[in-house]
Amino acid sequence: MRVNCRVRVIVGAAAIGISMLAAVVAQAAEAVRDPARGWDRLWFEVIVDITILGLLFAAVAAYFLIRYRRRDPGQEGSAPRLSPAMAVGWAIIPAFVFIADDFFLAGNGWQLWNNYREVPANRIEIQLESGMYSWDYTYPNGVRAQNELRVPAGKAVLLRMTSRDTIHSHFIPDFRVKEDSMPGRVTYMWFYPRQPGEHVVTCAEYCGIMHSYMVGKVIVMPEAEFSAWYEQEAARFAQAK
Numbered sequence: 001m002r003v004n005c006r007v008r009v010i011v012g013a014a015a016i017g018i019s020m021l022a023a024v025v026a027q028a029a030e031a032v033r034d035p036a037r038g039w040d041r042l043w044f045e046v047i048v049d050i051t052i053l054g055l056l057f058a059a060v061a062a063y064f065l066i067r068y069r070r071r072d073p074g075q076e077g078s079a080p081r082l083s084p085a086m087a088v089g090w091a092i093i094p095a096f097v098f099i100a101d102d103f104f105l106a107g108n109g110w111q112l113w114n115n116y117r118e119v120p121a122n123r124i125e126i127q128l129e130s131g132m133y134s135w136d137y138t139y140p141n142g143v144r145a146q147n148e149l150r151v152p153a154g155k156a157v158l159l160r161m162t163s164r165d166t167i168h169s170h171f172i173p174d175f176r177v178k179e180d181s182m183p184g185r186v187t188y189m190w191f192y193p194r195q196p197g198e199h200v201v202t203c204a205e206y207c208g209i210m211h212s213y214m215v216g217k218v219i220v221m222p223e224a225e226f227s228a229w230y231e232q233e234a235a236r237f238a239q240a241k
């Protein structure tokens, strides 16, 4: 009777683990092109998975605590006999459920990263030179901006980055992207600003005593508004030459 009950608990745990993995697989199968959404989704999956696993393990532990509690002060406990197969099962199945989920989430993260490294063809490409202590952006038409990156909504933005002094790290928390910029090497990052709004840019690599002042913002504008600004800035730069 007792053995049957334990077998049911083990089988139940394995079934929940497998169905949980299946749900994660189904979600991961949808290709996510907006990296921010992809990372958010993966993080949500991590939270859901560890919550389910944690509750499951806690429920089994609580069941055992109640089921095998001491019923009178003089009672002496006795360990139930486990067959070798049961002993191995008790060790392997919970570990398998936990580790399988860990590997699965790690695999999802890797896949997401690989997808992220492929930049959409339809994009605006901006050069970024970082230096102590500013972010200097140059647009394809020669327009330059410092610490304020204006971009159109609804289009992927690619930054090709380098540094004129030391290592900095261009971090836009709202878009879930962060990448080092360094002298003598061109690195890149991209993000997909879907709606107009403002987002903080900050340096995520300690680069000197004013590091904490190395902040800027991404200003996402409606496309028409961006085009007007872009042309106006181009004319201003042409006049200044």
Ligand SMILES: [Cu+2]
Pocket: 167, 168, 169, 203, 204, 205, 206, 207, 211, 214
């Ligand atoms: Cu910096």
